[in-house]
Amino acid sequence: MANRTGTYIGFDGLGKANPTESDFRYYSTMQAWSAGKNIDFRFVNSHDKTAAVRDSSLRSTLESRIRERLSASKNCIVILSGDTRKSGSMLSYEIEKAVDLYKIPLICVYVGYETINQPKELSNRWPNALTTRINNGTAKAIHVPFKKEILLTAINQFSVNNSIPSGALVTYTKEAQERMNSK
Incomplete structure (x- = not known):
C-alpha cells in the first residue's frame, strides 16, 4: 500500500458547473487556509497527488482516481452542508471506499456551526452511505464544525497512522471546541 500521508477531502459537487454554487467552496476555503502565509493550517491534500479530473470525466475515470487518492490517504474529511444530497453524488462512493475498503477514519465537518455536540441531530445532512456506516458501526468518525483550529x-489527531476515533459518533467536548474556536 502507498505511503498514507494525505488527507482526502470529500464534498458534494451538487451537480453544478459553477463551483461557487456547491460545497466545493468549502474545499476551496481549506486550500486557501493551507496556502495562507499567516495561517497555521497545513495538511497534505490527497487531491494534489494524482492527475486532476473534472466532474465531466467518465465515471470509471473518477472512481479510479478516487481509489488512487484514498489509498494514499491517512484520513478523510467529509464536508456536510445543508445542501449535501442523500444520494446521487460521488461523495457516497468516496465514503463507501474510505470506510469499507481503506478503513480510513472520517472527519465529518459541518458547515454553519460553532460546536458539534450531538451529531445524530445533524443526520439530515448525512448521505445514505454515511448513515449506513454510522448506524452499523463500521465508520470511525469524529464530528466537528467547519472551523479552522478544530x-x-x-x-493531526486522527489517522490510520495514529489514533482512530473510538466509534461512529465521536465529538470533542464542548469546552475543548470552545477553546479551539477562541484561538
Whole structure:
C-alpha cells in the first residue's frame, strides 16, 4: 500500500458547473487556509497527488482516481452542508471506499456551526452511505464544525497512522471546541 500521508477531502459537487454554487467552496476555503502565509493550517491534500479530473470525466475515470487518492490517504474529511444530497453524488462512493475498503477514519465537518455536540441531530445532512456506516458501526468518525483550529486538530489527531476515533459518533467536548474556536 502507498505511503498514507494525505488527507482526502470529500464534498458534494451538487451537480453544478459553477463551483461557487456547491460545497466545493468549502474545499476551496481549506486550500486557501493551507496556502495562507499567516495561517497555521497545513495538511497534505490527497487531491494534489494524482492527475486532476473534472466532474465531466467518465465515471470509471473518477472512481479510479478516487481509489488512487484514498489509498494514499491517512484520513478523510467529509464536508456536510445543508445542501449535501442523500444520494446521487460521488461523495457516497468516496465514503463507501474510505470506510469499507481503506478503513480510513472520517472527519465529518459541518458547515454553519460553532460546536458539534450531538451529531445524530445533524443526520439530515448525512448521505445514505454515511448513515449506513454510522448506524452499523463500521465508520470511525469524529464530528466537528467547519472551523479552522478544530479541523486542523482533528486532521493531526486522527489517522490510520495514529489514533482512530473510538466509534461512529465521536465529538470533542464542548469546552475543548470552545477553546479551539477562541484561538
